[in-house]
Amino acid sequence: MTGNALLLGTTGMLAAAARHAALQAEKAVIVSRKAGDFSFGDEALDGKCECLSLSYDDEPAFLGALEEYAPFDIALTWIRPRAELLRAALDALMAPGGLLVEVMGSRSILTGENGAPSIATLRADALAAQPDLTYAQVVLGFVRENGASRWLNHEEISAAAIAQMEMPLPRRIAGTLEPWDARPQ
Ligand SMILES: NC(=O)c1ccc[n+]([C@@H]2O[C@H](COP(=O)([O-])OP(=O)(O)OC[C@H]3O[C@@H](n4cnc5c(N)ncnc54)[C@H](OP(=O)(O)O)[C@@H]3O)[C@@H](O)[C@H]2O)c1
DSSP, rough: OOOEEEESSSSSSTHHHHHHHHHSSEEEEEEEEEEGGOOOSHHHHTEEEEEEEEOOSSSHHHHHHHHHTOOOEEEEEEEOSHHHHHHHHHHTTEEEEEEEEEEEEEGGGGGGGGGOHHHHHHHHHHHOOTTEEEEEEEEEEEEEEEEEEEEEOOOHHHHHHHHHHHHSSSSSEBOOSEEEEEEGO
């Protein structure tokens, strides 16, 4: 059992990974704009989940609502924007010794404007300095097969997130990011 789980932005492509986390948790908080409509279709599992319909676009309201459910022993997050402040605020909601699995898109490895570090590097560096938290990043790449490239499917994306729950690495790349020019258009 992994205690209290935060599952943020996991109602889509990460639903299988969210199920994996919820199965092992004592209780879970599922958060997305329409999380109120979400169900695992499993009475026992749904019974230990609190579904909160919240948008991270309104950061103060979002964090204020989540604080009531913290601290979290495990968190699985998929946040599209760079959202540095939001991500840092979520770190503070983790329990000591907790595991944060943060899923990021392919572009998260690109250097920002004016040479700013990529969000993937920035987060990896910041979390490496927090000894009380295990940080396991997933960077979503693409798949090259039969001379063509395609984006990862949901099963592959969730499998990478589950692998980070089971055997956390500072960074796990799902598929490949190289050569960058070969990514699907
Ligand atoms: N290789 C890559 O870099 C890469 C990266 C990303 C995606 N993809 C592909 O693109 C497809 C679609 O991606 P997607 O981002 O739409 O993934 P998704 O996981 O299907 O949906 C986004 C998730 O975030 C939640 N969400 C979105 N905006 C939110 C907000 N403002 N506040 C709180 N939660 C929010 C959504 O729930 P609500 O709608 O309820 O808010 C949902 O849980 C995927 O199927 C994947 O194959 C590839």
